[in-house]
Amino acid sequence: MTDVTAPINALHDDLAAAFQIDGWPVRGRLVRMGKAIDTILSSHDYPAPVANLLGEACALAALVGSALKFEGRLLVQAQGDGPVRYVLADYGTDGTMRGFCRYDEGELAAACEKNARPGAEELLGKGIFIMTLDRGPDFERTQGMTPIEGDSLSSCAEHYFVQSEQIPTKVNLAVGQITTDEGTQWRAGGALIQVIAGDEARGSTEEVWERTRALFATLTDDELVDPTITPETLLYRLFHEDGVRLEGPTPLIAHCRCSRERIVTVLQSFSEEDRNDMLEDDGKIHANCEYCSTDYIIDPSEVVAADADAAASRH
DSSP states (O other), rough: OOOOOOOGGGGGGGGEEEEEEEESSEEEEEEEEEEHHHHHHHHEEEEEEEHHHHHHHHHHHHHHTOOOSSSSEEEEEEESSSSSSEEEEETTTEEEEEEEEOOHHHHHHHHHHOOOOHHHHHHHOOOEEEEEEOTTTTTTEEEEEOOOOOOSHHHHHHHHHHHOOOHEEEEEEEEEEEEETTEEEEEEEEEEEEOOOOTTTOOOOHHHHHHHHHHHTTTTHHHHHOOOHHHHHHHHHHHHOOOOOEEEEOOEEOOOOHHHHHHHHHHHHHHHHHHHBBBBBTTEEEEEOTTTTOOEEEEEHHHHHHHHHHHHHOO
């Protein structure tokens, strides 16, 4: 946990942006998350290792999703047989984000006794890392997957890009907490670089790629989450000798798509008998959103009325 005494500049937070190194056949992206990731992680009372894992997934989803050229969603998920059964980050190309984890408290506690800071492989166990592109109802979803490996989801992402897209990629993800006058806050950051393949005009790009990777390896977790270091300053530290510029940032915001209307629509898909089985002692149906932890209390009459409206619209 880091103490921050300098003021936090919101203009440099909650953004995803591409960056370009002058004359280099390398493309990169940078993500800085403040309020957005704090909202997502603070919606649940996650233990620190689980919150860190979800924060990594969200930063990665923003890194990759903000580069998409279509309107839709990118889902970054990992599932396995470890203490954390499932982690999911949902990024919309409008910059909206949400995410959640499922985990076993007993197994997590046992894992933390062996290692106070278990990594992705320890938390998720044997399983798969998946990226899913959702272009909307008119298109089929496309998926790519790779085995879970390494201490961070960054390792999974690197393997994914090499195996699925044959693009040499380096990813750095960081999650942490800071203390300010306003209390403790979660932060996350991420950076990604990829080499553009050589051709007759460009020649071999291997030497430049080696140099880029060496510079990129000097990037620290503290730099990625420190709110007093602007994105421009961070990139200047890495590539100042060669000239680097940040391009058109995309704002990031925590936003869950759940609503009372959506819950009622889901309940309409159940039979009246099944809905009666869902009733609590107060005679109402209680539902909780896994993403934002919002509780919904639905009176059965709302579902009946929605059923009647749907039937009337069909005639």
